[in-house]
Amino acid sequence: MARTNTFFWYDLMTSDPQAAGAFYANVVGWTLEDWPGDMPYTMVKAAGTGVGGIMAIPDEAKAVGARPGWLGYVKVDDADRAAAAVTAAGGSIQREPEDIPHVGRFAVVCDPQGAVFMMLAPTEPDQPGVPLMTPGHVGWHELYSSDPQKGFAFYETLFGWAKADALDMGPMGTYQLFADSRDKDCGAVGGMMRLPEGVPVPVWGFYFAVEAIDAAVERITSGGGRVLMPPMEVPGGSWIVNALDPQGAHFALVAPKR
Template identity: 30%
Template sequence: MLTTRFVGGAPNWLEVGSPDLEGAVDFYRGLFGWGFRSAGPEAGGYGFFQLDGRTVAAGTRTAPDQGPPSWTAYFHSGDAQATAKAVEEAHGTVLTPPVDVLGQGHTAILADRAGVPFGIWQPGQLAGLDVFEVPGSLCWLELYSPDIAAAAGFFNAVLGWETSSVTYPDGIYTCVNPAGAGEGAMFGGLVPLADDPTEAGSDPYWLPYFEVTDTDATVARARELGGTVRMEPMDLPDVGRIAKLADPYGARFAVLKSAPPAPPTG
């Protein structure tokens, strides 16, 4: 599960980059009820999406040369410089070297061996997001990758991630958790890009999932707001009801109405 008791390698930040930040703010306000608070004039338009005063994500305006609109997941690092060096040693790429962010912490944008961008956040005054796993907040992450073994090896070397497997009727799902935290701290999965028909022709990428109270109603609302439904709602046994969407500018994400926990046995 995701938690604000951040440990090394755990997700601790999430942001969407959009060419039209005001439009993105309107979309996510209508979809999830998020408010938006600017980080101030010195932050270049950067700001925080909030629910009841708690930060659930961030948003920034991006230029065409910064890549397509997308969500970027960040992971906890105790030493941003050391993590960036580990990325290079593991044959990844440092896209933006570590930098101090107004005394709030240090960040860097990196890429794995397949070229998929991700961020790291070394906390200073700001530890990370304020809430997870409530409706309107991040509840899961998936990496769609052409080579699961290579991705698992890379992130084990860089962030210490451990993997475990869940068997389903149509295959095996690879889950990840922070080093030494156990399977109870699973926060995401690694998915073979070629195995998902929704992702046909897609480049590898990170997909954030947001918890919702009603998947079908959220999908209908996304359509009304100009979003795209990439995968219609479907039920996954013991997981919940999911759907894949994109905002009006093309940033991809998913929503999940989690299945209730199984009753205790014995």
């Protein structure tokens, strides 16, 4: 099972769930499965294991200008206690804790700089944990923040995350890697950096793992998506690409080879 205080589920809220599902099934290799609940929700799976879901943007979110985008869930033991800890650490509550029948209790929150994420205390057994670069799963987590140092301090206080290596990115500042545990043997699972040009507000981004980046780029473009930058090799030898899906949601891919 996924460890407490780690990202473990990812939802896409979009203007066209059916079209988005078909796009990602082709690009990432997911299978799609309708959730048997009252609200239309499509679960996405990689090799039979749940990764996240796709749903229409809720009306209340549309009313405040929400656009298509991915949101990540951090697993917690108690959603109410975790929400109180968010405000105590300087964050804010966007949606108070409430129950999802047969799933758990969740809350929508922001860190002090405004990046939105969710927390979920599952009531049912969750999906098993998988190694970081398993195809179809999230291989990297990235926070774009107006103040990465204060942002890291917030997550360290809230979830016990630990700093790993820091990379000097020149004019773009420091790229701070983080581990989701204070265990010294736990490797980095993501990075935090200052808002780059073209990213207007603090936000979490997620890199889905695929087997090879060039073939995935072809699937993005042929499926109606748009590549925002050409494939780039990153420290450690992996290849990444950032893109927009046909509905305008940002996503990224990571692969061990080009």
